[in-house]
Amino acid sequence: MSLILEILESLIPASSVGKAWMAAVLLGVGCGLLGCFVVLRREALMGDAISHAVLPGVVAGLVYSPDRNLALILACAVMAGLCGVGVVRVLERTTRLKPDACLACVLALFFALGLVWQSKFQSETVGVMHFLFGNIGSIDGNDLKMMLVSVVLISVMVVTMRRPLLVMSFDPGFGRALGFPTWCLEFLFYTLLTFAVVVSLQAVGVVLVSAMLITPAASAYLLTDRFDRMLLLSMLLGILSGVIGAWMSTSMSRMPTGPVMTLAASGVFVLVYLCAPRHGVLAKSLRLARRRRLIRRENTLKTIYHILEEEGFSHRDVSVMMIASKRKEAEDHVHLTCEGLQRQSLILFSEDKRSLSLTDSGWRRAMELVRNHRLWELYLTREANYADDHVHEDAEKIEHLLGPSMIRQLEKDLDFPKLDPHGRPIPRVDAGYPTGSLPL
């Protein structure tokens, strides 16, 4: 035991700046790890509720321990937080109140109880506001030891129990079916969470604990699809925001640590929100724009096919004006789309750029699209009992997505049909450009 204490002692930095940095790192680790579960459970504001609900516990600790025994105060706070969680659960089970209302009720009520109690014993509880609105600069060796122990505990627990905890976050019923001791796991999780909240309170304060729990985890959630990586990333982002906060508030005057840490975490989130490779807003809108462009081009190809078909495939040239009038678009617009198609060498403009013709690959793609569309229409009317005037919209969407294997399956199921529900021919896969005559 004394050995452990000695090791602990040697880990604590001597300077107050060093202490603040260490507190920031520990905070990032503890909150980052637990935050992942909280975000995945869609209970992000549980941390907020707990951080307010601990107030009666803190007051009790201060009132009944005149020598300000930190461990006792923290223990009381954890008990109060767990009570809060319990009351939320009971309210959810036994009433029609929705989870958010239960959380808000417990948050407000416990906090008010704490305030009433505190205003009764004002002289004993002078430090309570300091406790709740924490200041990382005032963290001393004892606090740090407490944080270190609890963060190590949290990390060990989370790393060893991450599978069952993950299952419980996504599907408690499945966890029960697997034979997990669900009740114990829930209790363990909320105990750890309350622990993390309570030890973080002194550093960042009651409101901003939620930020340290939610924001890094949400950023990590946008960066990866694997849970283990999310845990790691969330931890790293938590440490990063903690360190930025600690650095800014020690190097600049009048910069409160907790809010600066929160702002750093929010800044990281904004960056991730915009630039995350798959789930970021920029990547998403780029993907959307690309898909829109693809669909516009493919629809133009299809229109060219339709025009050629109406004229009985008697010639190969189609004027841009005709495409524009058929697609009800401005001519310039069609021109732009067609230039894109030419870059993909699907079409070829004539000399004066007023008409165009399909290349071989363009012809094949146009034919594929028309066939996809008509096969799908036929499938919907025959197999899904759609009315034949209801199928166009659906086919218009799916035609861009059907792959070759799907098409083969459809053709087989529909017994290699020749006509679509509207009586128009479904082009065959290997048909070349019909010369002169209408293909049937």
Added chain:
Amino acid sequence: MSVYLNQPWEVFGIGALWLVLMAFFVALPCSQLGSFLMLRRMSLTGDAISHSVFPGVVLAFLLTGDLASPWLIIGAGLAGLLATVLIELVHKWTRVKQDAATGISFTALFALGVVMMETMLGQHVDLDLDCVLHGRLGLLLEEDTVTCFGLAWPGLVVVMAAVAVAAQLLMAFFFRVLLLSSFDAGLAASLGYRPALVHYGLMLTTSMVVVAAFQSVGAILVIALLVLPGATAYLCTHRIRIMMVLAAIHALLSAIGGLYLHVWLNTNMSASVVVSGGILLVLAWLLGPVDGVIWKWMAEEPDQSEQGLDQATNSQPRD
């Protein structure tokens, strides 16, 4: 007994009336708005808003330099709207869910407010922690008074009464739209209403009421006033109009109960109002005519469930 009942009068005189009225005028608009927030499953958005109005208030204070200026309320309203927009931006565009989006937005705005206050205003300002936490309901009696109907009304009571009446009129005017868009936004949109507009309007009104209430009960206890009346009323009835009336009654009862707790136990008045509201919630939870736990327990006696089983087996078709 009557000694206890008369105690507030002996301590405060006419001041007891002002304290109750003030608490009631703060709680009334909160209760009505909070009921709708609860129906829309946005109780925690109330929590978020009460924190995110902070940068708006600080900014307005920076520009006007006056804590009593109405610009503070407008700034708060705008900051509340900003929080709503941020929440929407996050959860509509990414897979982060609404609860996490709420947490991210309000903590960021609150932190921004604190940093702005610390760096730009310095320490000498009145927006202190104690006020944010406890409110200053108890200090009401030391404020200036306004003479009206032959009585000297404390100024704050008059201001808060005006806010309450305005919010109440607004709610009454938009009641049907609010109701419709809260339960079925799709139907409201198809009938030509604008649910999104209603949403933002509700958020704007909530932020303004929250800030008006801020000074008297503090930021965190405002959440209680927003959620407790609605939740209590919700446990007592299935009808929305009755629910709104019950929420208003809850506001009144918790104001009165708060005064008594304040006097009997010598505690903070604002927190006492919330605690007495909480006691009403617990009562509704145990004894509520619709959702009371005790009635449910009594209905779930073991012999009845066996009877139910017998009936189920008896009702099978016999041949």
